[in-house]
Amino acid sequence: MQFAKPTPAHIMRSPVIILIVINLVLVLAVGWLLFLQSPPKGELRIVTPRGDLGADERATIDLFGNARASVVFISTRQRVSDLWNRNIYSIPRGSGSGLVWDQVGNIVTNYHVIEGASAAQVQLADGRQFNASLVGASPEHDLAVLRIGGIGFSAPAQIPIGTSSGLQVGQNVFAIGNPFGLDWTLTKGIVSALDRSLPNENGPDIRHLIQTDAAINPGNSGGPLLDSNGRLIGINTAIYSPSGASAGIGFAVPVDTVMRVVPQLITNGRYIRPTLGIESDEDINDLLKRASGTDGVFILRVDPRSAAERAALIPAQRTRRGIAPGDVIVGLNGEPVSRLGDLLARLDDFEVGQKVKLTLSRDGKEREVSIELEPGS
Structure with missing residues (x-):
């Protein structure tokens, strides 16, 4: 019996090698052809014409x-x-x-x-x-x-003056300024609240502030707040922000206050406040309020020949036991008063020569007096 002779291994591998070589040649040939071809061109995009701006956009552009x-x-x-x-x-x-x-x-x-x-x-x-x-x-x-300026100075057109007394929460407002040194920046928002008050390190509370969510940042201070007609309604003054940047709560001094104060600054170099002719102190006032349980403004001194002296207001007196309270101002024109800063700020709503009605408390009894406001020093 004869057996078939085995085929040598190198003879069996030859067709496989030939196939591999042929495949490599084909791959290289295809790759080379693709390389020689120019890359496909991108689709040519056409600019789409923009439609007309909305009426509100045109109004904002004109306002700025x-x-x-x-x-x-x-x-x-x-x-x-x-x-x-x-x-x-x-x-x-x-x-x-x-x-x-x-x-x-x-x-x-x-x-x-x-x-x-x-x-x-x-x-x-x-x-x-x-x-x-x-x-x-x-x-x-x-x-x-x-x-600024001088002889021959040419000033740009001024912003029209509006009023802050008729503002309503929800109406549009616009702030222009230089936040972080980025000059002539416009932001838009609404009136968020009215008649806000902020404590002031330099004296009485700043009252009647306009609150807005228009972005106001450091550098915006002193810039105008405008209504939708481009009228001045306030001067941007402060923000409430834990981080120091806009948090959607900004404040502006209302234009009605600006119109009362600025003419005096231009004419007199200072603002002459209407006063009662009394002296008090916020820190001492707080101590006396806690000690007596009376909420109001304690009169510590009455100026000689003042309206307060003519109205017979009685100041606190020093005694061996401490300080004996005199008259305590608890109301102004029928509205309660609890802090010195609030009293001074509310007096600022009046003018020198006008009369106000004070509600005074002493020894548990109340009385009312009328006082004509005098110019402060």
Whole structure:
């Protein structure tokens, strides 16, 4: 019996090798052909024509275009001295916003924008720059007036003045300013609330503030808040923000307050407050309130020959046992009063020469007196 002879291994592998070689040649050939071909061209995109802007968009564009020229950029500098070589340097202090108030070149801004500064420079929207001088300031209202220009000065058109007494929560408002140094920025929002009050380190509470959710950031201070007709309704002054940036809660000094304060700053260099002719102190007042259980403003001193003296107001007296309370102001024109800052701020709603009715408490009894307001010192 004969058996078939086995085929050598190298003879069996030959067809496989040939197939592999052929496949490699085909792959390389196809790859080379693809490489030689030009890449496919992308689809040519056509610009789609934009439709007409909405009426609200056109109104906003016009509002900004009309108001922009009146908004200014304010940068301040501060003098510092070198104790080693006695040199005096001027270093940048901060920046803010403002608006051109009149043709003379008066600029309205916040007091805190220029507080502590030794010099200020104002830049207009057209690029002109001026060194500014301080005309007057009212820290109690966080308002100040600077002046630029001179002979031949040409002021841009001023923003129309509106009123803040008729504002309604929900209406549109627009803020223009220079947040973080980004000049001439427009933000939009609504009136979130009215008649807000904020404590003021420089004196009475700042009252009647407009609250808005229009984005207001550091640098917006002193810039205008406008209504949808482009009228000035406030001066942006503060934000409530744990982080220091806009958190949707901003405040503006109402234009009705601006209209009462700014003319006096321009004329007198300061704001003359209406007063009763009394003296008190917030810290002492708080101590007396806790000790006596009486909520109001304790009169610590009555100025000689003042309206308060003519109305026979009685101040607190020092005794061996401490301080004996005199008259305590618990109401003004029928509205309760509990804090000195609130009393002073509410008196600011009146003018010198007007009469107000005080409700006084003493020894558990109340009485009312009428007092004519006098100019403060």
